[in-house]
Amino acid sequence: MAAQRGQRNGVGPAAPNAAEVTAPIPRVAEVPAARERARAIPEAAVARLAVYLRVLSGLQEQGAGTVSSEELAVAAGVNSAKLRKDLSYIGSYGTRGVGYEVAVLIEEIERILGLTRKHSVAVVGIGNLGHALANYGGFPGRGFPVSALFDIDADLIGVPVGGIPVDHIDDITRVCAEREVSIGVIATPPPAAQGVCDRLVAAGVQCILNFAPVVLQVPDHVEVRKVDLAVELQVLSFHVARRADGPAPASASLNGRVDGMVVS
Amino acid sequence: MAAQRGQRNGVGPAAPNAAEVTAPIPRVAEVPAARERARAIPEAAVARLAVYLRVLSGLQEQGAGTVSSEELAVAAGVNSAKLRKDLSYIGSYGTRGVGYEVAVLIEEIERILGLTRKHSVAVVGIGNLGHALANYGGFPGRGFPVSALFDIDADLIGVPVGGIPVDHIDDITRVCAEREVSIGVIATPPPAAQGVCDRLVAAGVQCILNFAPVVLQVPDHVEVRKVDLAVELQVLSFHVARRADGPAPASASLNGRVDGMVVS
DNA sequence: CTGACTTTGTGCACACGTTCACAAGCGGTA
DNA sequence: TACCGCTTGTGAACGTGTGCACAAAGTCAG
The missing domain is CATH 1.10.10.10 (Winged helix-like DNA-binding domain superfamily/Winged helix DNA-binding domain)
Structure with a gap:
């Protein structure tokens, strides 16, 4: 959420019956x-x-x-x-x-959502997760072509993954500029994440999706979203623990789901 | 946030002066x-x-x-x-x-967070993502041993991934019970997700982490958290688009980050 | 022992997000 | 054309979460 500093117009305590926002003009003026x-x-x-x-x-x-x-x-x-x-x-x-x-x-x-324009994605860190992301079919099908892959391991450079050859991380600025990458995905080990992030930012990437369990520091104009698998599990763990305490509300639950649909 | 139906005790406007934890005298009956x-x-x-x-x-x-x-x-x-x-x-x-x-x-x-107890995790769907999850070091190191893997592909059954052999999905109930699995992770293709989910629930799993882009239907007593990569990217895309419109606040941004720390 | 300084814990007010409930608007029907 | 039923769009109430600012409570120096 980073920024947000901007002062919003003084909506204050629920503008009583502020002038109808819908505006008097028919919604033709779009x-x-x-x-x-x-x-x-x-x-x-x-x-x-x-x-x-x-x-x-x-x-x-x-x-x-x-x-x-x-x-x-x-x-x-x-x-x-x-x-x-x-x-x-x-x-x-x-x-x-x-x-x-x-x-x-x-x-x-x-x-x-801005999906009328294609957003090239670069994945950094071609480990297990990076492989998964590079091959993930959900991206290109929905306007997010993965167009660049990076890693620091010399053995991986040049090897195509999901149809795209892996570049060395040192070329990140040049390659990202060439392929007009606008979204960077960080799938590196934690210690490397901030460094990669800095490079992505330097390369002009505007948004970053971070899978590394690290709090990234970025300039205000860069948007970061993070996915932390360990945190997700810990939140679930909390719910398990919470449930284990309470005397359990008897049965009740088990609502009316019936369909026994099973994987086919 | 599925359930939540339960009526909360009328805590209402902040329990006046909630009993201090350390105090041996719990003034509220409970x-x-x-x-x-x-x-x-x-x-x-x-x-x-x-x-x-x-x-x-x-x-x-x-x-x-x-x-x-x-x-x-x-x-x-x-x-x-x-x-x-x-x-x-x-x-x-x-x-x-x-x-x-x-x-x-x-x-x-x-x-x-309930981390004093170990929570066995089962991963269903051993594709690219499933592999990544099975090998993910962040889990066992933090109280979440991945103790079971499932897939429907006969070629994978028995093959160890990350040290754990893959079981057939039909054995899910038995295996989950044997290994006391409390958290299920769904990393299957979308069409299979609901079926797998039903089986996990039937096997007694209390919490599910869902990576499939599908809205799962579960009984109230099961907690679901979802991670949707496509949604994450689309939210980022929205921010890119939003930024492209506004006259861009010139420079300004670029706050005081200095450290040029780079991946090593 | 006293007083100055530091940092926690939290009351309060505000902003955000969710939910309710209903008038407005549209298609179908006679 | 006039009516009726259905569904949208939204004002307003409500609940939750966030951020400020300060009293309470502790440490440390003298």
Whole structure:
């Protein structure tokens, strides 16, 4: 979340009945509004939009033309009111009494998430995880071509992984510039992470996805997201421990899931 | 955040002066406050506690005896007030005017996170990611021994990965029971995820870490956390796009990071 | 023993995110 | 055309989490 220093307009204690934000102008005037709107989307909502997008793609493949907020919400595992609010952040693309047109929604979410432009990804650290990431099919299929791989191990240099040859980390600046990499993924051992991060930043990468269990220091203009597997497990561990204490609320639980669908 | 249905005792506006943990006199009827307290720790704080724990381990290896909230906060990348509040959720283990004793803090955080007990982990889906997880050193070193691996591919069965032989997914119930697996990790292709999830639940697994881009349906008593790589990238993409619009705040940024530390 | 200094622990206020509930708006139907 | 039922979009209430600022509580020097 880094920055955020910017003072927000004095919304204060819930602007009583502030001038209707929707503006008197019919939503035809979308030019500045659409872009300006993006700044206001809560981080949490952005992450959910990505989930909706995936669900919508699935629906589209099944030939669905429209969906109601209720259907989509269930499929995405959220409350329908939240879903509608999330969608309202990007505009009004639904039809009352009917629902949302799948194709339109996909297009709009992709636009807001910036997926209309391809974002080249560079993966640094071609160990087990790096291999997995380089081969991960979910990336290129969704607008994130992995276009560069780096490592420091001489044995790996030049060897293609997932179709892309591994470059030496010393060439990171040049290669990233050449291939217009905008997102860097750090999958190195912890001690190397900050150094790699610095190099990525120097190479002009704007966003970093960090898998190393290290707190990265970056300039304000660089966005970092981290995925820490150990932390995830520890949070789960906490829940196990918490449950072990409480006298357990008897049965109750075991809700109405019935389908015994099994891996096929 | 699946469940949460349970009605919380009317803590309401901050229990006036919650009994001090160390005090032998639990003025609120209930039992050991320490356990009860666990229920009140915000999810976000739990995740940060895990981070503090990692930083503390590093400090301990460097021979540090005590740390102030300020030092620890900087190392963990958070605000010191937030850190103190997070620590206050687990008790009062600091000394005013001095700071926290590293060893004590480590012990207490581990206790709260339930790390004093080992949690066996089962990884399902031994593809690229599954391999990475099976070999990931961060798990066993921190109380999470990976003790079972499963896949549906006959060619993999019996082959040891990271020292553990792969079992067929059909044996999941038996093997998980034998090895007392409490945490399941799903690293299968999306279509297989829900089926695997159902089997894990049937096998008695209480918590699941899901890497498949699918919304899992589980009974209320099972805790699920998901890691979705595509979503992470899309959120980053959103930030890139957002930045591309705004007139860019000129330079400014580039804060005072100086150390040119580079991967060695 | 006293007083100055340091750092914790937390009350409070604010901002953010979630949920509810309902008016507005649209399609279908007679 | 006028009505009816359905679904969206959103104002407002609520709950949670964050950050500030300070009293309480301890150390250390003299």
